[in-house]
Amino acid sequence: MKRFVYLNNKFINFKTAKISIEDRGFQFADSVYEVIAFKEDNLIDINFHLKRLKFSLKSISIRYKFTNSSIIKIFNKLIKMNKKNIGLLYLQISRGVQSRSHIYKNNIKPTIVIYILEKKFNPNIKNIKCVSAITYPDLRWKKRDIKSVSLLPNIIAAKEAGKQKAYEAILIENGYVTEGTASNIWIVKNNYLITHPSNSDILKGITRDSIIKIIKNNNLKFKQKKFKKELLYNSDEVFLTSSSSMVMPINKIDNKIISNGKIGKITYKLAKLYNLKIN
Ligand SMILES: Cc1ncc(COP(=O)(O)O)c(C=O)c1O
Known part of the structure:
Protein backbone atom coordinates (compact mmCIF):
# COMPACT_ATOMS: atom_id res chain seq x y z
CA MET A 1 0.00 0.00 0.00
CA GLU A 118 0.31 2.24 12.35
CA LYS A 119 -0.85 1.57 15.89
CA LYS A 120 -2.92 -1.05 17.64
CA PHE A 121 -4.44 0.38 20.80
CA ASN A 122 -4.95 -1.55 24.05
CA PRO A 123 -7.99 -3.30 22.64
CA ASN A 124 -10.97 -4.78 24.41
CA ILE A 125 -11.41 -3.20 27.82
CA LYS A 126 -12.31 -6.64 29.29
CA ASN A 127 -8.82 -8.00 28.64
CA ILE A 128 -6.83 -4.80 28.86
CA LYS A 129 -3.19 -5.72 29.20
CA CYS A 130 -0.90 -4.66 32.04
CA VAL A 131 2.71 -3.69 31.33
CA SER A 132 5.91 -3.48 33.35
CA ALA A 133 8.21 -0.51 33.83
CA ILE A 134 11.68 0.27 35.11
CA THR A 135 12.93 3.41 36.84
CA TYR A 136 15.73 5.44 35.29
CA PRO A 137 17.45 8.79 36.03
CA ASP A 138 15.80 11.81 34.41
CA LEU A 139 18.63 13.32 32.36
CA ARG A 140 16.57 15.90 30.46
CA TRP A 141 16.69 19.69 30.09
CA LYS A 142 14.60 22.07 32.18
CA LYS A 143 11.82 23.00 29.72
CA ARG A 144 9.99 19.71 29.44
CA ASP A 145 6.63 21.43 28.97
CA ILE A 146 7.71 22.21 25.39
CA LYS A 147 7.06 19.17 23.16
CA SER A 148 10.48 19.37 21.55
CA VAL A 149 12.09 16.61 19.49
CA SER A 150 15.28 16.70 21.59
CA LEU A 151 14.47 13.29 23.00
CA LEU A 152 17.93 11.76 23.47
CA PRO A 153 17.58 11.23 27.26
CA ASN A 154 14.12 9.74 26.65
CA ILE A 155 15.38 7.28 24.06
CA ILE A 156 18.35 6.21 26.20
CA ALA A 157 15.96 5.46 29.07
CA ALA A 158 13.43 3.78 26.75
CA LYS A 159 16.17 1.59 25.26
CA GLU A 160 17.14 0.43 28.75
CA ALA A 161 13.49 -0.39 29.43
CA GLY A 162 13.43 -2.38 26.20
CA LYS A 163 16.58 -4.29 27.18
CA GLN A 164 14.85 -5.28 30.41
CA LYS A 165 11.69 -6.24 28.50
CA ALA A 166 9.74 -3.40 30.11
CA TYR A 167 7.22 -1.18 28.31
CA GLU A 168 8.24 2.16 29.80
CA ALA A 169 11.00 3.82 31.85
CA ILE A 170 9.75 6.00 34.69
CA LEU A 171 12.08 8.95 35.12
CA ILE A 172 13.41 9.88 38.56
CA GLU A 173 14.89 13.24 39.55
CA ASN A 174 16.27 13.86 43.04
CA GLY A 175 14.35 10.82 44.27
CA TYR A 176 11.01 11.99 42.81
CA VAL A 177 9.04 10.63 39.85
CA THR A 178 8.69 13.15 37.03
CA GLU A 179 7.02 11.19 34.17
CA GLY A 180 7.64 8.39 31.70
CA THR A 181 9.83 8.70 28.58
CA ALA A 182 6.65 9.08 26.51
CA SER A 183 3.86 9.17 29.09
CA ASN A 184 2.61 10.71 32.30
CA ILE A 185 2.70 8.54 35.43
CA TRP A 186 -0.11 8.15 37.95
CA ILE A 187 -0.42 6.35 41.25
CA VAL A 188 -3.37 5.46 43.45
CA LYS A 189 -2.74 5.43 47.21
CA ASN A 190 -5.56 5.06 49.76
CA ASN A 191 -8.11 5.86 47.01
CA TYR A 192 -6.30 9.10 46.04
CA LEU A 193 -5.17 9.54 42.45
CA ILE A 194 -1.83 11.35 42.41
CA THR A 195 0.23 12.69 39.49
CA HIS A 196 3.07 15.21 39.11
CA PRO A 197 1.88 18.86 38.97
CA SER A 198 1.95 20.43 35.50
CA ASN A 199 4.98 22.70 35.41
CA SER A 200 8.17 22.83 33.33
CA ASP A 201 9.42 19.54 34.89
CA ILE A 202 6.97 17.49 32.80
CA LEU A 203 5.04 17.54 29.55
CA LYS A 204 1.43 18.48 30.24
CA GLY A 205 -0.10 15.45 28.58
CA ILE A 206 -3.33 15.83 26.65
CA THR A 207 -4.45 12.43 27.97
CA ARG A 208 -3.48 13.55 31.49
CA ASP A 209 -5.78 16.56 31.14
CA SER A 210 -8.65 14.43 29.82
CA ILE A 211 -8.22 12.02 32.73
CA ILE A 212 -8.33 14.92 35.20
CA LYS A 213 -11.69 15.95 33.69
CA ILE A 214 -13.00 12.40 34.03
CA ILE A 215 -11.76 12.26 37.65
CA LYS A 216 -13.58 15.49 38.48
CA ASN A 217 -16.79 14.42 36.73
CA ASN A 218 -16.76 11.17 38.69
CA ASN A 219 -15.95 12.77 42.06
CA LEU A 220 -12.81 10.71 42.56
CA LYS A 221 -10.16 11.89 45.02
CA PHE A 222 -7.23 13.57 43.29
CA LYS A 223 -4.09 15.59 44.01
CA GLN A 224 -1.36 16.98 41.78
CA LYS A 225 1.70 16.38 43.91
CA LYS A 226 5.29 15.24 43.52
CA PHE A 227 5.86 11.74 44.90
CA LYS A 228 8.95 9.68 45.65
CA LYS A 229 10.12 6.47 44.05
CA GLU A 230 9.39 4.59 47.32
CA LEU A 231 5.74 5.65 47.18
CA LEU A 232 5.62 4.53 43.55
CA TYR A 233 6.78 1.07 44.65
CA ASN A 234 4.27 1.03 47.50
CA SER A 235 1.25 2.33 45.62
CA ASP A 236 -2.03 0.46 45.44
CA GLU A 237 -2.20 1.04 41.68
CA VAL A 238 0.05 2.58 39.02
CA PHE A 239 -0.76 3.49 35.44
CA LEU A 240 0.53 5.63 32.62
CA THR A 241 -1.31 7.87 30.15
CA SER A 242 -0.46 9.05 26.65
CA SER A 243 -2.13 9.60 23.30
CA SER A 244 -0.64 6.39 21.93
CA SER A 245 -1.05 4.16 25.00
CA MET A 246 -4.24 5.75 26.43
CA VAL A 247 -4.68 4.46 30.01
CA MET A 248 -2.18 1.63 30.50
CA PRO A 249 -1.99 -0.24 33.83
CA ILE A 250 1.48 -1.00 35.23
CA ASN A 251 1.77 -4.17 37.31
CA LYS A 252 5.53 -4.35 37.88
CA ILE A 253 8.20 -1.69 38.43
CA ASP A 254 11.83 -2.82 38.65
CA ASN A 255 11.38 -5.96 40.81
CA LYS A 256 8.28 -4.81 42.69
CA ILE A 257 4.88 -6.25 41.85
CA ILE A 258 2.12 -3.64 41.94
CA SER A 259 -1.54 -4.30 42.69
CA ASN A 260 -0.94 -8.08 42.94
CA GLY A 261 0.02 -8.04 39.28
CA LYS A 262 -3.49 -7.08 38.14
CA ILE A 263 -5.22 -3.96 36.93
CA GLY A 264 -6.53 -1.99 39.92
CA LYS A 265 -10.16 -0.97 40.39
CA ILE A 266 -9.67 2.77 39.86
CA THR A 267 -7.36 2.26 36.87
CA TYR A 268 -9.97 -0.03 35.34
CA LYS A 269 -12.69 2.56 35.81
CA LEU A 270 -10.59 5.30 34.17
CA ALA A 271 -9.44 3.03 31.34
CA LYS A 272 -13.04 2.09 30.64
CA LEU A 273 -14.15 5.72 30.55
CA TYR A 274 -11.18 7.07 28.57
CA ASN A 275 -10.39 4.26 26.16
CA LEU A 276 -13.97 4.44 24.89
CA LYS A 277 -12.74 7.32 22.77
CA ILE A 278 -11.04 4.87 20.44
CA ASN A 279 -12.86 1.57 21.02
C1 LIG B 1 7.60 13.00 27.92
C2 LIG B 1 6.15 12.78 27.69
N1 LIG B 1 5.28 12.92 28.71
C3 LIG B 1 3.96 12.71 28.56
C4 LIG B 1 3.43 12.32 27.34
C5 LIG B 1 1.95 12.10 27.20
O1 LIG B 1 1.38 13.16 26.48
P1 LIG B 1 0.03 13.00 25.64
O2 LIG B 1 -1.01 12.49 26.59
O3 LIG B 1 -0.26 14.38 25.18
O4 LIG B 1 0.31 12.05 24.54
C6 LIG B 1 4.29 12.16 26.24
C7 LIG B 1 3.76 11.77 24.95
O5 LIG B 1 4.46 11.57 23.99
C8 LIG B 1 5.68 12.41 26.41
O6 LIG B 1 6.53 12.28 25.39
Whole structure:
Protein backbone atom coordinates (compact mmCIF):
# COMPACT_ATOMS: atom_id res chain seq x y z
CA MET A 1 0.00 0.00 0.00
CA LYS A 2 1.37 3.39 -1.04
CA ARG A 3 2.06 5.73 1.89
CA PHE A 4 1.63 9.47 1.63
CA VAL A 5 3.12 12.25 3.71
CA TYR A 6 2.46 15.95 3.88
CA LEU A 7 5.71 17.88 3.44
CA ASN A 8 5.83 21.67 3.10
CA ASN A 9 2.38 22.17 1.57
CA LYS A 10 2.42 19.07 -0.64
CA PHE A 11 1.02 15.55 -0.31
CA ILE A 12 3.74 13.27 -1.66
CA ASN A 13 4.88 9.65 -1.73
CA PHE A 14 6.55 8.62 1.57
CA LYS A 15 9.50 7.09 -0.31
CA THR A 16 10.33 10.26 -2.21
CA ALA A 17 9.91 12.69 0.70
CA LYS A 18 13.22 14.45 1.41
CA ILE A 19 14.44 17.05 3.87
CA SER A 20 17.68 19.07 3.60
CA ILE A 21 20.67 17.94 5.66
CA GLU A 22 20.77 21.53 6.90
CA ASP A 23 17.28 21.37 8.30
CA ARG A 24 17.64 22.62 11.88
CA GLY A 25 15.37 19.86 13.14
CA PHE A 26 17.97 17.35 11.94
CA GLN A 27 21.08 19.27 13.04
CA PHE A 28 19.95 20.84 16.33
CA ALA A 29 16.61 19.24 17.29
CA ASP A 30 15.34 22.80 16.72
CA SER A 31 11.86 21.44 16.24
CA VAL A 32 8.57 20.60 17.96
CA TYR A 33 6.01 17.86 17.40
CA GLU A 34 2.64 16.34 18.27
CA VAL A 35 1.30 12.79 18.17
CA ILE A 36 -2.47 12.49 17.75
CA ALA A 37 -4.55 9.30 17.89
CA PHE A 38 -7.36 8.97 15.37
CA LYS A 39 -10.19 6.66 14.50
CA GLU A 40 -11.79 7.38 11.13
CA ASP A 41 -12.32 11.14 11.06
CA ASN A 42 -12.26 11.42 14.85
CA LEU A 43 -8.96 13.05 15.80
CA ILE A 44 -8.84 12.44 19.54
CA ASP A 45 -8.59 15.61 21.68
CA ILE A 46 -7.55 17.55 18.56
CA ASN A 47 -8.16 21.07 19.86
CA PHE A 48 -5.97 20.42 22.91
CA HIS A 49 -3.14 19.07 20.72
CA LEU A 50 -3.30 22.15 18.50
CA LYS A 51 -3.29 24.43 21.53
CA ARG A 52 -0.17 22.70 22.89
CA LEU A 53 1.46 22.85 19.45
CA LYS A 54 0.92 26.62 19.36
CA PHE A 55 2.39 26.87 22.87
CA SER A 56 5.49 24.85 21.85
CA LEU A 57 6.01 26.90 18.67
CA LYS A 58 5.65 30.17 20.55
CA SER A 59 7.98 29.04 23.36
CA ILE A 60 10.89 28.68 20.92
CA SER A 61 9.77 31.45 18.52
CA ILE A 62 9.10 29.28 15.47
CA ARG A 63 6.76 31.33 13.32
CA TYR A 64 4.43 28.81 11.72
CA LYS A 65 0.90 30.15 11.40
CA PHE A 66 -2.13 27.95 10.86
CA THR A 67 -5.80 27.86 11.69
CA ASN A 68 -7.26 24.80 13.40
CA SER A 69 -9.73 24.23 10.57
CA SER A 70 -7.07 24.40 7.83
CA ILE A 71 -4.71 21.97 9.53
CA ILE A 72 -7.55 19.57 10.45
CA LYS A 73 -8.48 19.47 6.74
CA ILE A 74 -4.90 18.43 5.92
CA PHE A 75 -5.00 15.73 8.63
CA ASN A 76 -8.27 14.30 7.33
CA LYS A 77 -7.10 14.29 3.72
CA LEU A 78 -3.87 12.52 4.68
CA ILE A 79 -5.74 9.89 6.69
CA LYS A 80 -8.03 9.21 3.70
CA MET A 81 -5.11 9.06 1.25
CA ASN A 82 -3.34 6.50 3.46
CA LYS A 83 -6.53 4.42 3.78
CA LYS A 84 -6.10 3.92 7.51
CA ASN A 85 -9.09 3.72 9.87
CA ILE A 86 -7.17 3.86 13.10
CA GLY A 87 -3.69 4.90 14.17
CA LEU A 88 -1.50 7.85 15.05
CA LEU A 89 -0.83 11.02 13.18
CA TYR A 90 2.67 12.46 13.63
CA LEU A 91 3.30 16.15 13.01
CA GLN A 92 6.65 17.90 13.24
CA ILE A 93 7.54 21.53 12.61
CA SER A 94 11.19 22.53 12.56
CA ARG A 95 12.59 26.03 12.36
CA GLY A 96 13.61 25.31 8.77
CA VAL A 97 16.73 25.19 6.63
CA GLN A 98 19.69 27.48 7.10
CA SER A 99 23.46 27.30 6.58
CA ARG A 100 24.75 25.65 9.77
CA SER A 101 25.01 28.08 12.66
CA HIS A 102 23.83 27.94 16.24
CA ILE A 103 22.24 31.37 15.86
CA TYR A 104 19.11 31.20 13.75
CA LYS A 105 17.88 33.85 11.35
CA ASN A 106 14.42 35.20 12.03
CA ASN A 107 13.10 34.88 8.49
CA ILE A 108 13.61 31.20 7.67
CA LYS A 109 10.65 29.16 6.54
CA PRO A 110 9.64 26.35 8.93
CA THR A 111 9.61 22.77 7.65
CA ILE A 112 6.38 20.88 8.29
CA VAL A 113 6.04 17.11 8.07
CA ILE A 114 2.89 15.12 8.77
CA TYR A 115 2.53 11.38 8.38
CA ILE A 116 0.57 8.41 9.65
CA LEU A 117 1.87 5.67 11.95
CA GLU A 118 0.31 2.24 12.35
CA LYS A 119 -0.85 1.57 15.89
CA LYS A 120 -2.92 -1.05 17.64
CA PHE A 121 -4.44 0.38 20.80
CA ASN A 122 -4.95 -1.55 24.05
CA PRO A 123 -7.99 -3.30 22.64
CA ASN A 124 -10.97 -4.78 24.41
CA ILE A 125 -11.41 -3.20 27.82
CA LYS A 126 -12.31 -6.64 29.29
CA ASN A 127 -8.82 -8.00 28.64
CA ILE A 128 -6.83 -4.80 28.86
CA LYS A 129 -3.19 -5.72 29.20
CA CYS A 130 -0.90 -4.66 32.04
CA VAL A 131 2.71 -3.69 31.33
CA SER A 132 5.91 -3.48 33.35
CA ALA A 133 8.21 -0.51 33.83
CA ILE A 134 11.68 0.27 35.11
CA THR A 135 12.93 3.41 36.84
CA TYR A 136 15.73 5.44 35.29
CA PRO A 137 17.45 8.79 36.03
CA ASP A 138 15.80 11.81 34.41
CA LEU A 139 18.63 13.32 32.36
CA ARG A 140 16.57 15.90 30.46
CA TRP A 141 16.69 19.69 30.09
CA LYS A 142 14.60 22.07 32.18
CA LYS A 143 11.82 23.00 29.72
CA ARG A 144 9.99 19.71 29.44
CA ASP A 145 6.63 21.43 28.97
CA ILE A 146 7.71 22.21 25.39
CA LYS A 147 7.06 19.17 23.16
CA SER A 148 10.48 19.37 21.55
CA VAL A 149 12.09 16.61 19.49
CA SER A 150 15.28 16.70 21.59
CA LEU A 151 14.47 13.29 23.00
CA LEU A 152 17.93 11.76 23.47
CA PRO A 153 17.58 11.23 27.26
CA ASN A 154 14.12 9.74 26.65
CA ILE A 155 15.38 7.28 24.06
CA ILE A 156 18.35 6.21 26.20
CA ALA A 157 15.96 5.46 29.07
CA ALA A 158 13.43 3.78 26.75
CA LYS A 159 16.17 1.59 25.26
CA GLU A 160 17.14 0.43 28.75
CA ALA A 161 13.49 -0.39 29.43
CA GLY A 162 13.43 -2.38 26.20
CA LYS A 163 16.58 -4.29 27.18
CA GLN A 164 14.85 -5.28 30.41
CA LYS A 165 11.69 -6.24 28.50
CA ALA A 166 9.74 -3.40 30.11
CA TYR A 167 7.22 -1.18 28.31
CA GLU A 168 8.24 2.16 29.80
CA ALA A 169 11.00 3.82 31.85
CA ILE A 170 9.75 6.00 34.69
CA LEU A 171 12.08 8.95 35.12
CA ILE A 172 13.41 9.88 38.56
CA GLU A 173 14.89 13.24 39.55
CA ASN A 174 16.27 13.86 43.04
CA GLY A 175 14.35 10.82 44.27
CA TYR A 176 11.01 11.99 42.81
CA VAL A 177 9.04 10.63 39.85
CA THR A 178 8.69 13.15 37.03
CA GLU A 179 7.02 11.19 34.17
CA GLY A 180 7.64 8.39 31.70
CA THR A 181 9.83 8.70 28.58
CA ALA A 182 6.65 9.08 26.51
CA SER A 183 3.86 9.17 29.09
CA ASN A 184 2.61 10.71 32.30
CA ILE A 185 2.70 8.54 35.43
CA TRP A 186 -0.11 8.15 37.95
CA ILE A 187 -0.42 6.35 41.25
CA VAL A 188 -3.37 5.46 43.45
CA LYS A 189 -2.74 5.43 47.21
CA ASN A 190 -5.56 5.06 49.76
CA ASN A 191 -8.11 5.86 47.01
CA TYR A 192 -6.30 9.10 46.04
CA LEU A 193 -5.17 9.54 42.45
CA ILE A 194 -1.83 11.35 42.41
CA THR A 195 0.23 12.69 39.49
CA HIS A 196 3.07 15.21 39.11
CA PRO A 197 1.88 18.86 38.97
CA SER A 198 1.95 20.43 35.50
CA ASN A 199 4.98 22.70 35.41
CA SER A 200 8.17 22.83 33.33
CA ASP A 201 9.42 19.54 34.89
CA ILE A 202 6.97 17.49 32.80
CA LEU A 203 5.04 17.54 29.55
CA LYS A 204 1.43 18.48 30.24
CA GLY A 205 -0.10 15.45 28.58
CA ILE A 206 -3.33 15.83 26.65
CA THR A 207 -4.45 12.43 27.97
CA ARG A 208 -3.48 13.55 31.49
CA ASP A 209 -5.78 16.56 31.14
CA SER A 210 -8.65 14.43 29.82
CA ILE A 211 -8.22 12.02 32.73
CA ILE A 212 -8.33 14.92 35.20
CA LYS A 213 -11.69 15.95 33.69
CA ILE A 214 -13.00 12.40 34.03
CA ILE A 215 -11.76 12.26 37.65
CA LYS A 216 -13.58 15.49 38.48
CA ASN A 217 -16.79 14.42 36.73
CA ASN A 218 -16.76 11.17 38.69
CA ASN A 219 -15.95 12.77 42.06
CA LEU A 220 -12.81 10.71 42.56
CA LYS A 221 -10.16 11.89 45.02
CA PHE A 222 -7.23 13.57 43.29
CA LYS A 223 -4.09 15.59 44.01
CA GLN A 224 -1.36 16.98 41.78
CA LYS A 225 1.70 16.38 43.91
CA LYS A 226 5.29 15.24 43.52
CA PHE A 227 5.86 11.74 44.90
CA LYS A 228 8.95 9.68 45.65
CA LYS A 229 10.12 6.47 44.05
CA GLU A 230 9.39 4.59 47.32
CA LEU A 231 5.74 5.65 47.18
CA LEU A 232 5.62 4.53 43.55
CA TYR A 233 6.78 1.07 44.65
CA ASN A 234 4.27 1.03 47.50
CA SER A 235 1.25 2.33 45.62
CA ASP A 236 -2.03 0.46 45.44
CA GLU A 237 -2.20 1.04 41.68
CA VAL A 238 0.05 2.58 39.02
CA PHE A 239 -0.76 3.49 35.44
CA LEU A 240 0.53 5.63 32.62
CA THR A 241 -1.31 7.87 30.15
CA SER A 242 -0.46 9.05 26.65
CA SER A 243 -2.13 9.60 23.30
CA SER A 244 -0.64 6.39 21.93
CA SER A 245 -1.05 4.16 25.00
CA MET A 246 -4.24 5.75 26.43
CA VAL A 247 -4.68 4.46 30.01
CA MET A 248 -2.18 1.63 30.50
CA PRO A 249 -1.99 -0.24 33.83
CA ILE A 250 1.48 -1.00 35.23
CA ASN A 251 1.77 -4.17 37.31
CA LYS A 252 5.53 -4.35 37.88
CA ILE A 253 8.20 -1.69 38.43
CA ASP A 254 11.83 -2.82 38.65
CA ASN A 255 11.38 -5.96 40.81
CA LYS A 256 8.28 -4.81 42.69
CA ILE A 257 4.88 -6.25 41.85
CA ILE A 258 2.12 -3.64 41.94
CA SER A 259 -1.54 -4.30 42.69
CA ASN A 260 -0.94 -8.08 42.94
CA GLY A 261 0.02 -8.04 39.28
CA LYS A 262 -3.49 -7.08 38.14
CA ILE A 263 -5.22 -3.96 36.93
CA GLY A 264 -6.53 -1.99 39.92
CA LYS A 265 -10.16 -0.97 40.39
CA ILE A 266 -9.67 2.77 39.86
CA THR A 267 -7.36 2.26 36.87
CA TYR A 268 -9.97 -0.03 35.34
CA LYS A 269 -12.69 2.56 35.81
CA LEU A 270 -10.59 5.30 34.17
CA ALA A 271 -9.44 3.03 31.34
CA LYS A 272 -13.04 2.09 30.64
CA LEU A 273 -14.15 5.72 30.55
CA TYR A 274 -11.18 7.07 28.57
CA ASN A 275 -10.39 4.26 26.16
CA LEU A 276 -13.97 4.44 24.89
CA LYS A 277 -12.74 7.32 22.77
CA ILE A 278 -11.04 4.87 20.44
CA ASN A 279 -12.86 1.57 21.02
C1 LIG B 1 7.60 13.00 27.92
C2 LIG B 1 6.15 12.78 27.69
N1 LIG B 1 5.28 12.92 28.71
C3 LIG B 1 3.96 12.71 28.56
C4 LIG B 1 3.43 12.32 27.34
C5 LIG B 1 1.95 12.10 27.20
O1 LIG B 1 1.38 13.16 26.48
P1 LIG B 1 0.03 13.00 25.64
O2 LIG B 1 -1.01 12.49 26.59
O3 LIG B 1 -0.26 14.38 25.18
O4 LIG B 1 0.31 12.05 24.54
C6 LIG B 1 4.29 12.16 26.24
C7 LIG B 1 3.76 11.77 24.95
O5 LIG B 1 4.46 11.57 23.99
C8 LIG B 1 5.68 12.41 26.41
O6 LIG B 1 6.53 12.28 25.39
